[in-house]
Amino acid sequence: EAGVVQSPRYKIIEKKQPVAFWCNPISGHNTLYWYRQNLGQGPELLIRYENEEAVDDSQLPKDRFSAERLKGVDSTLKIQPAELGDSAVYLCASSPIGTSGNNEQFFGPGTRLTVL
Amino acid sequence: AQKVTQAQTEISVVEKEDVTLDCVYETRDTTYYLFWYKQPPSGELVFLIRRNSFDEQNEISGRYSWNFQKSTSSFNFTITASQVVDSAVYFCALSDSWGKLQFGAGTQVVVTP
Numbered sequence: 001e002a003g004v005v006q007s008p009r010y011k012i013i014e015k016k017q018p019v020a021f022w023c024n025p026i027s028g029h030n031t032l033y034w035y036r037q038n039l040g041q042g043p044e045l046l047i048r049y050e051n052e053e054a055v056d057d058s059q060l061p062k063d064r065f066s067a068e069r070l071k072g073v074d075s076t077l078k079i080q081p082a083e084l085g086d087s088a089v090y091l092c093a094s095s096p097i098g099t100s101g102n103n104e105q106f107f108g109p110g111t112r113l114t115v116l
Numbered sequence: 117a118q119k120v121t122q123a124q125t126e127i128s129v130v131e132k133e134d135v136t137l138d139c140v141y142e143t144r145d146t147t148y149y150l151f152w153y154k155q156p157p158s159g160e161l162v163f164l165i166r167r168n169s170f171d172e173q174n175e176i177s178g179r180y181s182w183n184f185q186k187s188t189s190s191f192n193f194t195i196t197a198s199q200v201v202d203s204a205v206y207f208c209a210l211s212d213s214w215g216k217l218q219f220g221a222g223t224q225v226v227v228t229p
Contacts, residue, residue, distance in 0.1 A: 031215065042120075042207050042219025043161070056216065089159065095215065102149055102168060103215055107161035 002026065004108035006092050012114045018080035021111045025073070025094030032069060033105060034077050035091040043091050049075065079113075087115045118143045120210050122220035129198050129227055137193045137223045139208030145169075149211040150184065150191045155222070156204040164206075167191065198227045 005024040013019050025032050030051050035043035046065065048056040051072035060067065064083070069075040079086055089110040095103040119142040129135050141150065152164040165175065167184050175182050179196045195202050205222045 033217075040221070042209070042222050043217075044219070045216060048216070056214075091161070093161075102166065102211075104151075104163050104166060105215075105217065106163070107153075109158065109160045112159075 004092055004094055004106055006090075006108040006111055008111055009109060010112050010114075012116065013082055014116050015084055016081040018078065019082050019113060020076055020078045021090050021092075021113075023075045023077070023092030023108060025075075025092070026106055029094035029096055029106070030072065031095045031103070032075050033093040033095075034067060034075070035093065037089040037091055037110070039088070046077070082113075082115045084115050087113055089113070118145075118148075118210050118212065118216075118218040120208055120218055120220035122208055122223050124223045125221075126224040126226065129225070131199060131227055131229050132197050135195050135198050135202075135225060135227075137195075137206050137208070137225070139191045139193065139220060141189050141191065141208070141210045143210060143212070145212055147213045149213075151209040151211065151217070152182065152191075152193050153207045153209060153219075154204045155207060161207070164193075195225070198225075200227050200229055203227045 007022050032049040034046040037043040045059055047060045047067050049069045067077045089112050091110045092108045093105040095105045121140045127135055148169045150167045154162045172184050181194045183192045205224050207222045208220045210218045
């Protein structure tokens with residue numbers, strides 16, 4: 001079974017440029033998460049989807065970040081414009097049907113963003 | 117608010133030594149879940165174990181063991197007879213009943229031959 005797929009793996013951009021990250025969750029997983037992991041820290045949740053619906057986006061900086069999950073499968077996270085402080089690893093995770101704290105989250109390899 | 121504290125930033129051991137990673141958590145929920153994840157240099161987080169707040173039974177899986185103590189709000193992780201392949205960053209995480217994960221800052225484990 002394929003795991004969570006993310007692309008690109010690495011991205012280098014200049015500040016004020018836009019950038020987008022793509023995630024394809026494990027087949028059949030209805031819940032999808034985007035996390036940001038700063039260097040030397042644990043991942044922090046940005047947004048959680050149940051199918052197409054964003055059920056928790058309280059941590060998403062909405063002035064510059066946006067996300068979508070059309071058709072409840074793939075998801076895209078966008079930053080526009082990027083700032084120096086956005087340099088981090090962006091992780092996507094998915095979990096099986098139903099929102100439950102008991103569900104294991106399966107993580108992708110992440111996209112390492114460097115903003116110059 | 118939920119909080120997870122991993123006080124050890126880095127632990128260095130020689131192969132075959134045991135290593136224990138500490139995790140202390142804070143929550144007001146009565147139902148919650150605790151996790152350990154491993155992040156090797158490749159970057160992908162790998163699930164190791166899950167525990168719910170009603171199950172304080174300790175668990176052993178091969179060279180890994182976990183000690184959950186609600187009285188001290190701790191969920192510690194021990195690697196017995198460490199190997200070089202155990203070198204990674206290990207994260208303790210706390211989830212509420214809705215699946216919102218709060219991670220600790222992680223502990224870097226370095227195992228040298």
